Amino acid sequence: MVFLAMEIIFFSLFGTNYFSLRNLQNILLASTTVLLLATGETFVIITGGIDLSVGFMVGFSSVICAKVMVTLQAAGASQAVAISCGILAALLLGLLPGLVNGLLVAKLKVPPFIATFGMYGIAYGFAEIICKNVPIHSLPTAVGSIGHGYLSYWLPGKALTFLKRPENLTRLELQNLVSIIPNITVIVAIFIGIFAFILARTKFGQHTYAIGGSMDAAERAGINVKRHLIKVYMISSFFASLAGVTYVLRFITGRAPAGSARLLDAVVAVVIGGASLYGGTGTIIGTVIGALIIGTLEIGLVNLGIPTYNLYIAVGCILIIAVLIDQFFPELVRKED
Amino acid sequence: MRVLSDFFLLEYPERRRKKVLNYIGRNWSLLFLMFMLGLFSILGKNFFGFRNFSNILLAATTLLLLASGETFVIISGGIDLSIGFVMGFVCVTSAIIMRDLHAAGFPQAVSILAGSSIGILLGVIPGFINGVLVTKFKVPPFIATLGMWGIANGLAWRISEGFPIAFLPSKVREIGMAYIAYYSSKKGFSLFHRPVLTERADIWNLMKIISLPVLLVIILLVIFAFILSRTKFGQHTYAIGGKIDAAIRAGINVPWHLIKVYVISSFFAACAGVLLTFKLNMGIHTQYTSSYELFAIAAVVIGGASLTGGKGGIWGTVVGVLLIGTLDNGLMLMGIPIFYRYIAIGCILIVAVLIDQFFPELVYKE
Numbered sequence: 255m256v257f258l259a260m261e262i263i264f265f266s267l268f269g270t271n272y273f274s275l276r277n278l279q280n281i282l283l284a285s286t287t288v289l290l291l292a293t294g295e296t297f298v299i300i301t302g303g304i305d306l307s308v309g310f311m312v313g314f315s316s317v318i319c320a321k322v323m324v325t326l327q328a329a330g331a332s333q334a335v336a337i338s339c340g341i342l343a344a345l346l347l348g349l350l351p352g353l354v355n356g357l358l359v360a361k362l363k364v365p366p367f368i369a370t371f372g373m374y375g376i377a378y379g380f381a382e383i384i385c386k387n388v389p390i391h392s393l394p395t396a397v398g399s400i401g402h403g404y405l406s407y408w409l410p411g412k413a414l415t416f417l418k419r420p421e422n423l424t425r426l427e428l429q430n431l432v433s434i435i436p437n438i439t440v441i442v443a444i445f446i447g448i449f450a451f452i453l454a455r456t457k458f459g460q461h462t463y464a465i466g467g468s469m470d471a472a473e474r475a476g477i478n479v480k481r482h483l484i485k486v487y488m489i490s491s492f493f494a495s496l497a498g499v500t501y502v503l504r505f506i507t508g509r510a511p512a513g514s515a516r517l518l519d520a521v522v523a524v525v526i527g528g529a530s531l532y533g534g535t536g537t538i539i540g541t542v543i544g545a546l547i548i549g550t551l552e553i554g555l556v557n558l559g560i561p562t563y564n565l566y567i568a569v570g571c572i573l574i575i576a577v578l579i580d581q582f583f584p585e586l587v588r589k590e591d
Numbered sequence: 592m593r594v595l596s597d598f599f600l601l602e603y604p605e606r607r608r609k610k611v612l613n614y615i616g617r618n619w620s621l622l623f624l625m626f627m628l629g630l631f632s633i634l635g636k637n638f639f640g641f642r643n644f645s646n647i648l649l650a651a652t653t654l655l656l657l658a659s660g661e662t663f664v665i666i667s668g669g670i671d672l673s674i675g676f677v678m679g680f681v682c683v684t685s686a687i688i689m690r691d692l693h694a695a696g697f698p699q700a701v702s703i704l705a706g707s708s709i710g711i712l713l714g715v716i717p718g719f720i721n722g723v724l725v726t727k728f729k730v731p732p733f734i735a736t737l738g739m740w741g742i743a744n745g746l747a748w749r750i751s752e753g754f755p756i757a758f759l760p761s762k763v764r765e766i767g768m769a770y771i772a773y774y775s776s777k778k779g780f781s782l783f784h785r786p787v788l789t790e791r792a793d794i795w796n797l798m799k800i801i802s803l804p805v806l807l808v809i810i811l812l813v814i815f816a817f818i819l820s821r822t823k824f825g826q827h828t829y830a831i832g833g834k835i836d837a838a839i840r841a842g843i844n845v846p847w848h849l850i851k852v853y854v855i856s857s858f859f860a861a862c863a864g865v866l867l868t869f870k871l872n873m874g875i876h877t878q879y880t881s882s883y884e885l886f887a888i889a890a891v892v893i894g895g896a897s898l899t900g901g902k903g904g905i906w907g908t909v910v911g912v913l914l915i916g917t918l919d920n921g922l923m924l925m926g927i928p929i930f931y932r933y934i935a936i937g938c939i940l941i942v943a944v945l946i947d948q949f950f951p952e953l954v955y956k957e
Contacts, residue, residue: 304733364944365898367670367733368888372941375885379933387930518741521734531731563748570741577730577738 275432277553282439285549286504287312287497287513289542291520292527293446294493296541297453297486299524302466302533303359303366305487307351307373308494308520312513314351314377315498319344320390320508323397333394341499348495349488351377356484370487374517381510390508401503404433405440438500445496449489450538462486466533518566519548522573530580547572619946620893620907624914631921638924645802651916652808652870653678653863655909657883658890659812660859662908663819665891667852668832668900669725669732673739674860675884677717679877680747681864685710686756686874689763699760706868711861717743718857722850740884747876756874767869770799771806804866811862815855816905828852832900882933889940890915897947914939 291308298305323340327333351373358369408431453459461482464472473479494513501512523544529536552565632639657674664671685706692702717739724735773781775797819825827848830838839845868874877883890911896903919932 358941362945363948364941368892368898368944369941371885371888372937375882375889375933375937375940378882379930379935379937382930382933383928387928518737521737525734531734561749561752563745563753566741566745566748568745570738570745573741574724574730574735574738577734578728581729 275434277557279433279436279439281546281549281553282442283436283504284553285545286438286442286500287516288519288523288548289442289446289545290493290497290500291513291516292523292541292545293449293538294490295520295524296527296529296536296538297449297462298366298490299521299529299531300453300462300466300533300536301483301486302469302531303483303486304521304531305355305370305490306367306517307355307370307377308490308497309514309517310374310378310381310511311348311351311491311494312498312501312516313510314381315344315348315495316501316512317381317385317390317498317508317510318347319499319502320393321384323393323502324390327392327394333396336394337397337400340502344499344502345492345495348491348498350491352488352491353484355491356487359487360480360483378510378514385508385510387510391506393502393506393508397503398506400437401500401506403437405435405437406433408432408434438503441496441500445493446538446542449493453538458482458485463534466535468534515566518573519545519569522569522576523548525573525576525580528580531577620895620910620914620943624910624917627914627917627921631917631924635921635924638921641798643920643924645799645805647913647916647920648805649802649870650920651912652804653867654883654886654890654915655808655812655912656859656863656866657887658894658908658912659815659905660856661884661887661891662894662896662903662905663815663828663852664732664856665888665896665898666819666828666832666900666903667849668835669849669852670736670888670898671718671721671853671856672733672736672884673717673721673743674856674863674887675877675881676740676743676747677714677857677860678864678867678883679875680717680743680750681710681714681861682867682871683747683751683756683864683874683876684713685865686759686868687750689759689868690756690874693760694758699762702760703762703766707865710865710868711858714861714864715854715857718854718860719850721857722853725853726846726849744877751874751876753876757872759868759872759874763869764872766803767872769803770801771803772800774798774800804870808866811859812905812909819905824848824851829901832902834901885933885940886915886936889936889943892940892943892947895947898944 291312295305295308319340321340322343323336326336326339331339355366355370355373358364358372359366453462461472461477464475464477465479465482469479497513497516498508502508524536524541525531526544526547527536527540527542529540548565548569551568552562555562555565555568628639637643657678661671661674687706688709689702689706692705693699697705721732721735721739724730724738725732771782775781775793819828827838827843830841830843831845831848835845891903891908892898893911893914894903894907894909896907915932915936918935919929922931922935923929
């Protein structure tokens with residue numbers, strides 16, 4: 255938290271146009287994938303597991319989503335039907351790898367990191383085969399207007415509209431148009447809100463912490479650990495496929511390697527957010543802060559004109575430092591009950 | 592006769608069945624490799640032949656190195672996810688050094704030697720850091736090396752600025768493409784030097800025997816297989832993987848030993864990086880989608896190592912790598928999109944772990 259504040263102040267001082275509504279929204283948009291992946295990953299890490307398949311799951315579901323949309327559109331379905339079918343298909347099929355991961359981990363006792371590592375290869379392979387190694391294009395046009403739309407627009411001194419851009423604007427007016435809250439951020443916020451509630455306030459969340467704290471104790475307490483673990487891995491892959499869908503909405507394409515570079519970021523966000531890799535601790539809010547730290551860093555570096563590959567170095571270092579802090583000051587880490 | 596029936600346990604059908612099962616369980620990967628060789632020989636075009644087999648070997652050299660290093664780490668009960676990107680980092684670094692020294696007017700031999708050795712030296716550093724993090728700071732191995740995954744990749748990208756490094760000394764290509772011996776029906780054998788041939792058909796039929804990269808990799812593997820199976824160092828590695836507490840009580844300096852193990856893994860990755868520079872005649876940073884770490888770990892696990900540590904061996908790993916290499920090559924020759932390899936390897940990895948789970952006593956131990 256402190257680190258996030260420091261980072262924002264640092265970049266505000268050194269970057270141009272850093273501290274502005276537009277830029278803050280850009281940070282939120284840029285963090286979309288990490289936010290979603292990390293939220294799903296939080297559940298898994300709290301149970302003491304890990305899900306390495308999420309990175310390629312993004313590509314997998316983005317390809318499915320785009321493919322279904324393109325196929326339906328070509329078959330003459332209306333845009334609304336094509337888009338909603340594409341999204342539904344991606345989200346439903348996206349649950350499958352989670353189910354398989356969960357079954358492998360819970361029933362067959364495969365170490366989580368190997369089961370999901372296998373899935374990492376399998377998901378990528380399928381994604382490449384579905385899209386034949388070329389990004390999928392010519393999606394319905396409405397996809398872009400959803401993905402690039404904002405919840406409301408405000409023209410200073412004139413009007414406030416919701417969901418629709420005011421029409422017939424002059425060039426100057428367009429420049430001054432303030433777009434408030436991207437649609438995608440709304441979607442992300444809704445899902446993260448729901449699952450934050452589930453984790454913090456429901457029995458399901460409590461059981462998740464219990465399993466991560468001590469699996470034997472959880473079993474003795476009568477929790478159906480196997481079923482619960484399967485559900486947790488399905489949540490993780492659900493969020494990954496949601497990230498795939500938002501990828502399609504934002505970039506109007508489906509690509510197999512879409513989220514592959516985000517795996518590290520997602521795990522890092524969770525760990526920065528105070529979760530321990532041994533399970534039992536961690537919160538969604540912490541994870542959100544972790545993801546925003548990475549997003550801020552990314553946009554901040556771009557803003558300062560520093561090439562993004564420095565981000566990977568920075569994130570790698572942050573991960574190791576976060577784990578070291580966790581090791582040396584275990585009592586500092588926040589624990590939610 | 593008595594000895595023979597004893598050997599085959601003819602009088603004890605129960606025990607014989609068990610022995611056969613045991614044999615299959617212990618050597619399933621080898622049997623599967625043979626099965627695939629048979630399958631592809633029947634189905635694939637031009638699969639069964641000296642030329643193709645040496646292609647498989649040559650293509651497998653990088654993975655052989657990566658997986659051998661990983662074998663040490665996995666036997667000690669850890670994991671190293673950073674190897675693929677360490678390889679890319681070294682590949683880029685050594686290529687840049689070679690190019691710049693060459694451009695500065697140094698003789699080819701000097702620039703190549705300097706590039707290779709500095710590349711390997713730098714490549715060992717990530718392993719050292721991994722080792723220190725894992726042992727002194729008790730960071731879980733897969734997190735420490737995941738951090739290094741990002742760092743090494745970022746560095747490689749930064750150094751190369753995302754572009755392949757070309758314009759290397761011309762000898763680099765010659766070394767990468769060299770073979771130990773050539774055989775032509777007209778000129779007979781010649782060692783190291785490619786015979787001068789004029790006719791197209793003769794050039795096509797020229798038999799190239801054992802490429803230099805393959806030979807170097809085999810030498811390295813033999814040395815480290817010896818270290819692992821015959822020396823105290825190897826024994827200690829198994830001991831740490833088997834039971835770390837017992838290893839400490841037995842007086843092994845566990846932290847120091849583990850640091851060495853991670854350095855070995857990194858060293859192999861660095862060698863793979865230099866080898867890649869020679870093979871490609873270019874320096875290229877590793878792509879995210881190439882998933883070298885997936886294939887290396889899969890090869891080690893297929894080779895009979897257990898992720899809980901204490902089990903595995905270099906020769907098992909070699910079988911695992913060859914299995915993956917044969918699969919790649921066979922798929923390619925049958926005209927199946929190469930991406931099926933990711934699915935196949937993912938599945939084989941999971942199946943291998945399941946076999947290890949259900950038949951722990953079966954798994955091959957060196």
